[in-house]
Amino acid sequence: MLDSLLVWDNAIFLANGLLLTVEIAILTIICSILFGTILAIARNYDSGILKKLATVYIEIVRNLPILLWILAIRFLVPGNHLFLGILALTIFQSAIMGEIIRGGLNAIPKGQIESAESQGFSFFSMLIYIILPQCFRHVVPALLSQMITIIKDTSLLWVVAIEEFTGKSMILMGTCINTVQVFSLYAFMAVTYFIINFSLSLTVRSRVKKRIA
Helix, strand or coil: CCCCCCCHHHHHHHHHHHHHHHHHHHHHHHHHHHHHHHHHHHHHHCCCHHHHHHHHHHHHHHCCCHHHHHHHHHHHCCCCHHHHHHHHHHHHHHHHHHHHHHHHHHCCCHHHHHHHHHCCCCHHHHHHHHHHHHHHHHHHHHHHHHHHHHHHHHHHHHHHCCCCHHHHHHHHHCCCCCHHHHHHHHHHHHHHHHHHHHHHHHHHHHHHHHHHC
């Protein structure tokens, strides 16, 4: 019953989808960390319009379902559907990353900032050499956990016809001729996501243990 699924062409088909999943996740992680850092800095250190804009952005974006953002960006914004999918994920994840990074910024003792200012450091020099290095050391476990979430969230892109791993699997599922093949394919998807995310989860745990030690 599984012979028609267990062929080389299907393996390549799914592998291409998994590769696209990884590429989407990496781009989303990089972009959301960069934009999230800007949001966190604006919300934490600015006292004017930038703080208000960052606060409004974070509160609105993270309190709406990610699927809503994916559908809205895909159908309301013109452009390449793959780019729009990454954009939608980045918009949502940046708000989450911003709050994670803001937590790291708040963990830095104010005395260090005051000492740096007394030594003549500019604000941007403090960010680069003192604040951000310490901030990211504090939030590495939380960032890694969010990266796992991003990998899982890429599976939602198949609803807007982006053929990542889940999308490819759904296409292949359309060729299944019985329930055994359907459940076998679901099991393969689950095992694949589990291996990737559990490996990252082990990294998070080891990082936390090192910090505690």
